[in-house]
Amino acid sequence: MSIVKDVNVNGRSIIDTRSLLLYLKDDLKTGGGKYVASLGIITDNHLDELQAVKITNQKTGGRQFRQVTIAPSPAGTKLTPEKYLDMGIEIGEFYYDMGFQVFIVFHNDTDTPHLHMVINSVNFLNGKMFSQSKSGLNRFKTRCNNVFAKYGLDPIGKPTEMMMDTVVHEMSEGFDCLELFDEILADKGSYLSNLCSEPVTEHKPLYIPEYAVGDYIVCSPTQPRNYFNPDSPTPWCKLILYPDNSWGVPNNTFDEFTHHLIRFMNLEDQQKVRALFPQRKYYRRKEISGKQFTENPDFFLNNHCEINVLVESEAELENVIAIFNRLRYIAEAEKAYATKLGIASMAQLNQLGVSANVTTDNSTTLNVTIRGKDGSEQTINEFIDIPNKN
Structure with missing residues (x-):
């Protein structure tokens, strides 16, 4: 306010x-x-x-x-x-x-x-x-x-x-x-309670455990992907949970989407698409422990989206660009909501006597790796949106 x-x-x-x-x-x-x-x-x-x-x-x-x-x-x-x-x-x-x-x-x-x-x-x-x-x-x-x-x-x-x-x-x-130092701080702290008190009609988990493989669990989304609406925000790729509470997501989020599309192509075209999007691999995202939070009074609200794509040749780059053009950017209202949450969190921590800074990242990054005939690789990094920081 x-x-x-x-x-x-x-x-x-x-x-x-x-x-x-x-x-x-x-x-x-x-x-x-x-x-x-x-x-x-x-x-x-x-x-x-x-x-x-x-x-x-x-x-x-x-x-x-x-x-x-x-x-x-x-x-x-x-x-x-x-x-x-x-x-x-x-x-x-x-x-x-x-x-x-x-x-x-x-x-x-x-x-x-x-x-x-x-x-x-x-x-x-x-x-x-x-x-x-x-x-x-x-x-x-x-x-x-x-x-x-x-x-x-x-x-x-x-x-x-x-x-x-x-x-x-x-x-x-x-x-x-x-x-108005005290009044402004109290007002920022009230953001958190206002945001948390918004009515919720029904809670549906985005992912549920599906099966175990070795020491980790494979989780599947609870809602199906609408393949006729590329802008749909519904999650549609699986993720895995490790015993140390870290979790992994695929480094190629187009894999399942492409898998469903190529069913309508002939065999030769399917092979071309599979070469553009190789087999999916998972990479880890470590959870931060409570001890680390105590030692480091800087908190980070991560709303960042990162997309990694491997292109086998420069000729296929146009296909990748065409897919990128169909991606949905983060809405301004969503950015403002995340920023408010960061401000409110910092204010409430300060009221509790914890001097901490809260940073909110609302950016989206594209990582395109082009592989040459000699096996060399060149990676292009591009920010779609500059991070929103408090």
């Missing part, structure tokens, strides 16, 4: 405003001052222009500003800092259209990219002090959600009244209250 909160900072003087602007405009937080924007402020002297409106309307006392922190949910998005700043400007126009100067910055110095928005407490159109009813805050929430949807981000998931800070923060306390 995205978080938007009006942090109740008790700034009562021009010195407080200056301190706040210096903190928000810090070069280390704003990419050297690149990610700074304003509405209703013409020059780079933001403080003087905000103060000029107060002096003109003879309202230099009382609350000097409102400070709103905007932390959009980053799951599954690839927004640039410039896009984040554009988004902040669109949200800030809500108050600018009412007659309030707005100062906006984008901070990328924390794990969660976020925006800060400072609103002048005096209206430059009518000279009135800033005041916002619950209905007005609800309209602001709607504006934020519409902008978030435009940029492919999650909406605000909390009630409107929770967007207002009930605790008054003194300037002497510092500026950590503006960053």
Whole structure:
């Protein structure tokens, strides 16, 4: 969920405003001052222009500003800092259209990219002090959600009244209250419970043990492959389980698919296809033990798909390419779901006192090995999708 909160900072003087602007405009937080924007402020002297409106309307006392922190949910998005700043400007126009100067910055110095928005407490159109009813805050929430949807981000998931800070923060306390560290961490941790609580109508295992060969067990998929739909995600190849809890998958996942197709070919064509896809072999994928997890606090959510194909001659390469063109890429929604799960897992581990990083890999890799007449081999590796990492 995205978080938007009006942090109740008790700034009562021009010195407080200056301190706040210096903190928000810090070069280390704003990419050297690149990610700074304003509405209703013409020059780079933001403080003087905000103060000029107060002096003109003879309202230099009382609350000097409102400070709103905007932390959009980053799951599954690839927004640039410039896009984040554009988004902040669109949200800030809500108050600018009412007659309030707005100062906006984008901070990328924390794990969660976020925006800060400072609103002048005096209206430059009518000279009135800033005041916002619950209905007005609800309209602001709607504006934020519409902008978030435009940029492919999650909406605000909390009630409107929770967007207002009930605790008054003194300037002497510092500026950590503006960053919403605890609130953002708790929100990320809630992803995991939300994902796990999704209703499941029926659970069907993808594989069941079929028979034992030596010290390992051969497992078969529970659902048949739809051979008339190459994009079907249903598993269709067997795998094997070893005594040490590792498991093996075929290094050529086209073997069974091809086996069913060649039944409709003549014998000569069948032999050509069999030469293109040789006999299947299994390779191991080792399970990681609990002890290894303890020693290494970095967790890895593997959603990676790897396809290995052996081509006996360059002439057959076109046939392989034709098959590749029929492969189904990982859907964007599936990538976003996996990324959310990674973020939520890391947040919940941190809440339990375990400092761990979680990386999610949503990539697909093609490994094509071309074998020459002299027996030499050349392998081509290509990423269909770049890994999505947190």
